[in-house]
Amino acid sequence: MLLNAFSSSENSSGGMIQACPALFETAESMNGELSPPQQPDLFGESGTELPVTGKAEDWQSLRKRLKRLLAKTDDFRILERIPVSKSGLALPYRFQEAAGDEIPIVFLDTETTGLSSETDVIIELGLVRASFSPSKKKLVSLDAILSAYEDPGKPLSPFITELTGITDEKVRGQRIDEKTVAGFLENAALIVAHNAAFDRPFFEKRFKGFDDRKWACSLAGINWNSLGFKNLKLEELLLKSGYFYEAHRASLDCLALAWLFHVQNRAFADLLYQAEKKTVTVRAFGAPFEVRDSLKTRGYRWHDGTTGPNRHWWKEIPEEELAAEKNFLDELYPHASDRAGFSLKTAAERFKNR
Numbered sequence: 001m002l003l004n005a006f007s008s009s010e011n012s013s014g015g016m017i018q019a020c021p022a023l024f025e026t027a028e029s030m031n032g033e034l035s036p037p038q039q040p041d042l043f044g045e046s047g048t049e050l051p052v053t054g055k056a057e058d059w060q061s062l063r064k065r066l067k068r069l070l071a072k073t074d075d076f077r078i079l080e081r082i083p084v085s086k087s088g089l090a091l092p093y094r095f096q097e098a099a100g101d102e103i104p105i106v107f108l109d110t111e112t113t114g115l116s117s118e119t120d121v122i123i124e125l126g127l128v129r130a131s132f133s134p135s136k137k138k139l140v141s142l143d144a145i146l147s148a149y150e151d152p153g154k155p156l157s158p159f160i161t162e163l164t165g166i167t168d169e170k171v172r173g174q175r176i177d178e179k180t181v182a183g184f185l186e187n188a189a190l191i192v193a194h195n196a197a198f199d200r201p202f203f204e205k206r207f208k209g210f211d212d213r214k215w216a217c218s219l220a221g222i223n224w225n226s227l228g229f230k231n232l233k234l235e236e237l238l239l240k241s242g243y244f245y246e247a248h249r250a251s252l253d254c255l256a257l258a259w260l261f262h263v264q265n266r267a268f269a270d271l272l273y274q275a276e277k278k279t280v281t282v283r284a285f286g287a288p289f290e291v292r293d294s295l296k297t298r299g300y301r302w303h304d305g306t307t308g309p310n311r312h313w314w315k316e317i318p319e320e321e322l323a324a325e326k327n328f329l330d331e332l333y334p335h336a337s338d339r340a341g342f343s344l345k346t347a348a349e350r351f352k353n354r
Contacts, residue, residue: 082238082245082259084142085252092131093142095262099133102140106130106188107254110199111164113152117201117353118307121152123171124164125203126250127184128258137269139262146184147251149174150206164248181207190275194218194234194257196351204352214347216275218257220316222267234260275347280322283341284313284329291332298328307353309341319344 069076084093107128114120129144149171161167185191193199196217204211224232229240235247238256241263245256261268283303287295295313305311317325322342329336 077242079239079244080242082243082256084255084259085245089142089145091143091145095139095141098131098140099136101135102131102133104129104143104186104188105132105139105190105192106185107257108191108193108199108203109250109253109257110202111160111166111248111250112202113154113156113160115198116306117198117205120202122150122176122202122206123152123156123160123166124149124250125176125181126252126254127181128251128254129184129188130258132268132272134272137272138265139258139268142255142258144184145251145255146180147249148176148180150176176206178207182209185210185213188213190214190216190272190347192216192218192257192271193351194253196220200351201353211352212348214275215351216271216347217351218260218267218271221274222270224267227264227267227270237264274318278319279316279345279350280319280325281341281343281345282315282317282322282325282329283309283343284336285310285339285341286333287313287336288333294332312341316345316350 066076070078107130109126110122111124111126112120112122125146125148127144127146128142130142131140132138133140149166151171151174155168156166156171191200191213193215194217196215197220200215218234219232224230224237229237231237231240234253234256235244238244238260241260243256243259243263245252247253247256261271282300284295284300292313298315300313300315303309303312303314326337326340329340
């Protein structure tokens with residue numbers, strides 16, 4: 001359920017919840033794990049953050065050397081830890097002054113026991129509720145954070161533990177509260193995930209009653225290439241933007257995504273624009289084996305028929321590109337467009353299980 005106190009509190013899942021700004025003014029470290037030990041500030045003026053074994057004069061010398069290097073050459077770059085990923089974050093965190101037309105948006109990420117929403121389950125849910133201005137197409141504030149574990153009822157694989165840092169001990173006996181999740185999503189214009197085709201099926205399998213919510217994908221729903229990005233992993237997008245963070249913790253990934261949209265405002269505007277458009281899911285049935293490379297190059301992905309329709313190649317395209325896509329398929333192999341399936345979708349229908 002939504003918390004109704006004016007202080008932070010742990011829920012039954014063992015994760016720390018920060019509800020809306022009227023409820024909480026400061027963000028805690030969420031289980032005491034999400035923020036790593038503080039590194040020394042090489043450019044700070046005081047020596048209070050130096051390691052126990054460090055000498056102040058050594059760090060002062062290093063600071064001076066780094067400043068000289070950065071001033072004289074472009075052979076070095078400085079990466080900054082994402083500010084909103086640090087412990088003690090005060091909520092609401094303001095990116096800019098409000099325009100007066102703000103509406104809520106939610107960033108969502110899951111950590112799971114595996115890749116199949118049919119056989120695997122969520123072990124951690126991260127939600128960040130934020131506000132954005134539709135007129136300015138900019139994020140205005142971060143308003144609430146949720147980090148919560150859930151016991152999968154079976155031991156985690158060593159791979160998942162190594163990838164996420166989540167252990168059997170952390171999830172044992174934990175359960176995510178459905179009312180709390182509902183409160184975070186209340187009146188949200190969009191749910192945004194970095195690979196919504198992965199997160200949405202897991203989320204809707206676990207949490208019922210949200211099938212009509214609008215989703216947007218920061219991985220597939222933005223023309224990152226036009227913005228100069230080639231590697232679309234969230235970590236890489238942030239690294240190229242000058243920032244780093246500890247990935248594969250659900251709420252931190254959400255905060256990282258929100259920060260990315262703050263510093264890459266054109267990407268956020270593109271996300272909002274694309275989310276309002278209708279798209280078409282193209283399913284290419286009966287494609288000969290020898291055309292697979294052409295389909296891959298075109299952006300098609302393979303569906304093995306385990307769930308949903310029989311085996312086929314598929315991709316999501318804007319509605320206005322449908323005619324050109326039919327022509328491409330017909331030139332690739334005979335009667336391709338006649339055999340293909342085409343499904344028109346809105347933001348409320350995209351990224352569901354196929």
